[in-house]
Amino acid sequence: MNTISKDIKNRLFKTWLEKEPIAEFENWVYSSTELKDQMDSDSYYEFLSFNYKKTNAISDLKNLIELQLTQPELETWNLKRHLINVKERNKNCIESIRKFYSLNCKGYDFMDSLAFDFGLKLEVPYISQNVVSFEELTEVQKEKIISDFYPEIQDEINKVMSWLENENIVLLGKSNEFGKLKYIDNRTESQKAKKNYTVEKSWWEFWK
Template identity: 35%
Template sequence: MNKFELIIYKLIAREIEINKFEQWVYSEKDLECFLSPDEYMDLISLNYKQSSSIYDAEKILKPHINIGKYYDWHLRRVLQKVIEHPSDAHKYIEQCYAMYCDGYDFLDNLGLGYGLTVTFPPSIYSADSWDRLKSSEQKRLIDGFYPGVREEAEKVINWLNTEKLVLTGHDGGFQGIQYTDTRTTEEKEPTSYEVATPTKKWWKFW
């Protein structure tokens, strides 16, 4: 990853403040060589006081990266945070559920087994949402996920490292993430949760 790719990744992920990005645009001497003359002129001509400028800048710069590599970078950062178990680990664990809902089906163990539990805590807790839990309950819930949640995150990173999973892009639609998956049937089996298989029709529950 070169310095331009990293800045573009952070721009897409909204991890760079627009004023700092503006400073980078005007100070980066190699940017003019990285872009076409028209693209460079468009980029330095943006009014960075307007909130829409971040979207306009993204539109100019996005064609210069491999979008699949961006999604790989973004996913790895989330997984690494899960592994590190920071004080705000719940955000990254819950994000695995959001990403699962966006089509990262291989995050089923992390998303459904752990992330969904952050969004909707089990009934043994005093509230049905994370924000309403007592701080002691929040800690107990997250601490109880380890080491299992860490092992699941490490497993996904290994699939990325061995290219059993290769992110290729996003079609812009619901559950639009795109990737190739060469994992074995055994590797695709759920481990952190059980898929319920109803034994009765819904109208025969009595």
């Protein structure tokens, strides 16, 4: 696989996120000398010969784009996708917020604030809504919880996004011997500082 520039990968990422019309991406592929120069000939031909007007073209195009990525890059893109979903409050932002808690538990402990200040309140809604599980929440209750997250959650997302962009956090796309997701932590000590999280007594009483 040839090395392609960050600018090209950003363009691929934008298309992968469906932030750019597929017709614009098609025109760019045909006209971009940089893409031709930097991408290996077989991959470049795949983009040139791709049928951008077929049914489900975007889904197949995403698969084609993913072939240009290493596993760490793909994992980073997936995390950024969830962060952007929540920052922009897209329709699937609830699942992305829940994902923050899951990823923290799986090893991405640099996401502790997103996990415990926000994700946990959806995973354990008894704390604020007096129900046992997320599945018991009404749409009104979900909207109330989510609305209370903003704008604070966007500040946390900006922080994590900056760590990824500046390579303060570098995802490795693999797990350690204990099954925990691995990453390189280049943050300063102040950036690594964690909050002391406590769970309300009523939650513990409920589970006794």
